[in-house]
Amino acid sequence: MSASSRSSNLRIILTNCNVIDCINPDPKPQATVIIEDGLILDIQDGGPPRHTSKDRVLDLEGSYLLPGLWDVHIHPEHPNPAGTTVAQLTAAFGQNLQRGMIEAGITAVRSGGAGHFMDVAWRKAFAGPGPAGPRVFACGNFLTTTGGHFLASGHARECDGPYGYAEAIRDQIKHDVDHIKLNLSGGIMGPRWDRHTESFLLPEEIETAFALCSQRNFPVMAHATNPEAVKMAVKLGARSVEHAYVTDEECITSLVNNETWYVPTLSISQLSPNLATTEHEKAYAINKQLAPDLIRRADAAAAEHRNSFQKALSAGVKMALGSDISPMRESALLELGLWVKCGATPWEALQAATKNAAELCGVGTELGTVETGKLADLIVVSENPLLDIENLRKLQLVLKEGQLVADHRV
Secondary structure: OOHHHOOOOOOEEEEEEEEOOOOOOOOEEEEEEEEEOOEEEEEEEOOOOOOOOOOEEEEOOOOEEEEOEEEEEEOOOOOOOOOOOHHHHHHHHHHHHHHHHHHHOEEEEEEOOOHHHHHHHHHHHOOOOOOOOOEEEOOOOEEEEOOOOOHHHOOEEEEOHHHHHHHHHHHHHHOOOOOEEEEOEOOOOOOOOOOOOOEOOOHHHHHHHHHHHHHOOOOEEEEEOOHHHHHHHHHHOOOEEEEOOOOOHHHHHHHHHHOOEEEOOOHHHHOOOOOOOOHHHHHHHHHHOOOHHHHHHHHHHHHHHHHHHHHHHHHOOOEOOOOOOOOHHHHHHHHHHHHHHOOOOHHHHHHHOOHHHHHHOOOOOOOOOOOOOOEOOEEEEOOOOOOOHHHHHOEEEEEEOOEEEEEOOO
């Protein structure tokens, strides 16, 4: 967005803060960040900056300023009560996104599937500095086979045969999506015939789908949960592999060699009532009320999923943070906590939710770090998240493109 299209020339000056830029792991103490026309104009060290009477100066009193958080695997909440209309679903999705931004500092999301192109609608509604909702990278429906994954969600489109996939992908493109989501395999959460150990697409289906996405230059977000699916997704050029609950050494090597992104979504297997350990995890597990068979499936997959995550982390696979859960005001925060619990450092987790996430979505030159010239999507927390990732819950301010959209200091 050009500076001339933004709403105000008012400068916002955030002073007396510790800047975690998500490039260097050492915070910049006693810094000042100057924002003009929605962009970070300057980052200064030392004492109070010079300013005019027209500038808005906020003394952050030693708090920590960092990029806004991202969640790069989301869906509208489900299930929904019978009789819920599309208008009601769309409104609820927008409210969920807004609460995530205002209450948790999630300033950007990537959709992994949303029925009725709700994600496209909210991407357009939230474009630019206002209204107060996160940036949305949309995919519309996720594409799966008849009898495929997550059909009860209302976000799936069932496809069969090469032509079925070609038609569906072209229709998604026609509806102005940013990327194509392909479900190559089953999942942990589903009926007995929907299993994460099983792959769904025939060779001619998956090859046609990837070939068309490549031809039209649309990145593929690949739901791939077992070694066969992961290796096929990487081989055919997926932009990202989601979940990868089960991997072998060949999977990890292929992810590294092809520089394919990995979004582990630890929340799917690590938040059952039997595995939840923190106050927030336990509250989520109680509210989620998973059916007993789904709890058993999550528990059975948990150790192998952690192992896949740890192997990828150790090997240097490019990784970004996505939760695959709702509500948005908890999703990224829970996933960040699980990253650390499963072996990542707070710095690795924080980069995954900022710099890496923006790069995955193709906007790393504009967002994801605190740097001069970048869009001022920022949050402020009262204590250092590099010492304890849970400090991200101590949210004080949220800014989107230089506009203050939430102030929790009072």
